[in-house]
Amino acid sequence: MLILTCPFCGPRNEQEFVCAGEAADRPAQPQGLDEAAWADYLYNRDNPDAPVHERWWHLHGCRAWLRVQRDPHTQAILDCSAQGQP
Numbered sequence: 272m273l274i275l276t277c278p279f280c281g282p283r284n285e286q287e288f289v290c291a292g293e294a295a296d297r298p299a300q301p302q303g304l305d306e307a308a309w310a311d312y313l314y315n316r317d318n319p320d321a322p323v324h325e326r327w328w329h330l331h332g333c334r335a336w337l338r339v340q341r342d343p344h345t346q347a348i349l350d351c352s353a354q355g356q357p
């Protein structure tokens with residue numbers, strides 16, 4: 272079980288959250304992307320062998336979107352910050 276510390280609600284069980292997967296930064300110039308570049312942005316993730324940044328939604332809490340840095344080997348939550356106000 273993971274414990275995520277929501278910046279608005281404090282430490283909470285992972286079952287209160289929905290993981291939306293690896294966080295991908297939006298393209299700086301989206302109108303200039305071709306279909307292959309869009310598909311890469313939408314569907315392909317790096318899956319690195321290192322700590323990852325993920326987007327989590329506090330569904331059963333404040334409903335804020337959070338940016339979480341997690342180590343996939345140890346499951347340690349390294350950072351949990353807000354992406355917006357709840």
Ligand SMILES: [Zn+2]
Nearest residue numbers: 277280332333
């Ligand atoms: Zn919260």
